[in-house]
Amino acid sequence: MPTSRTYGDACAIARALDVVGERWALLVVRELLLGPQRFSDLRRALPGVSSNMLTDRLRELESHGVVRQRRLPPPAASTVYDLTASGRELEPIVLALGGWGLRVPLPPAPVHLSATSVLLFLRGSRHPSPQAPPATYRFELDNRVWTVRTRDGQVHVEAGEPADPDAGLRTDPSTLNSLLDGSISLATARTTGAVVVSGDDAALRRLLETRAGDRRSGARVGA
Amino acid sequence: MPTSRTYGDACAIARALDVVGERWALLVVRELLLGPQRFSDLRRALPGVSSNMLTDRLRELESHGVVRQRRLPPPAASTVYDLTASGRELEPIVLALGGWGLRVPLPPAPVHLSATSVLLFLRGSRHPSPQAPPATYRFELDNRVWTVRTRDGQVHVEAGEPADPDAGLRTDPSTLNSLLDGSISLATARTTGAVVVSGDDAALRRLLETRAGDRRSGARVGA
DNA sequence: CCGCATCCGTTTCGATACTG
């Protein structure tokens, strides 16, 4: 049963927390920032959440207009959750929380890392040269496919199959994070089989190995 | 006993929530945004929190370097809590949450409103003319005193007795909120005794009754 | 009063099992 306790506080900050302050709520929002996900995708991305809790949170966020459940047309025959316009307006807040959280040490093992987290990190940490030619990448992580586009010095990430990728990469979130923070090289990761690469290798290296304005390598993850 | 559960997620967003995601934590931060408060001040500001919970949260925030306990020198002989530098960096996030929370309807009665909440609203919603002469105000709310200064089109609020106030106002947070959102006039509130005013009345009206462009607000009560 | 600590009933959370 979805919880509905309130702070009983008229302050808008408290009212926001009445909606997104419950456990897991903002992490569900994080997972949906790059596109719709299915129930089971969310479970894989948030292994700590139990199924009934995830159900409760989704219902609660839905009832508050943050998340919306959509049933896809017959060929897919599946239901996905995605953010409403209101939910998308939480994005700067969630990302700012991530910026603040960089200073917080990693929790003790076992530690998980979702594809969305690393891709948000990718999007926020890469600053390709504005003169560089646009490129499109196909990323496969946790059995899901993302489209990554670089253009005008910006990186864009969204869920789904790219139309005409220049290069492709299949790996796990943790390895991708290591590539992004420079603790392993693309070449090394290929030889160990941790990543599988296809297409324009140089373009991939431009995306992954350009750590302009990289402050400190290490545990910088997810924002 | 202070709680210490973690999301077990390497993402910086999750790590931030490991620290400030527990119930009441961000509201404690909100209360400290305008200056140090004592344990009992916090209890008055957050009537829903039980004493042991407040103790736990303060200890937890302290151990994570967000809040610091300070013991005041003998004349005061009291201990106060205030934000560390790290804690103060949560301010834009907390205020942004407030901006988002404006759309969330008020919870069912009984609804409380803290002095800090309204003063954050005051600070965020007033935009005095940059040409207007600087003014200093003494606000007394919930038996605490704040200094409010307007200067160069900005409003500054901090805890404590002002040095040389132009005007003073004593009322309760809820009435001040009504003054700020225009649902009652200063004149009316004076006749009912809901506010007590002293000093330069015109300066007070300039501060309270100038609702030009009151958009960005951290703690606006709304509706 | 202030700053807690302790006790205790209630709610929420988390894990596992199970169903359409």
Next chain:
DNA sequence: CAGTATCGAAACGGATGCGG
């Protein structure tokens, strides 16, 4: 795959007590 059902553990909330 997308959830329910159930149950023990933990967190929360209220009341009371206790030393400054």
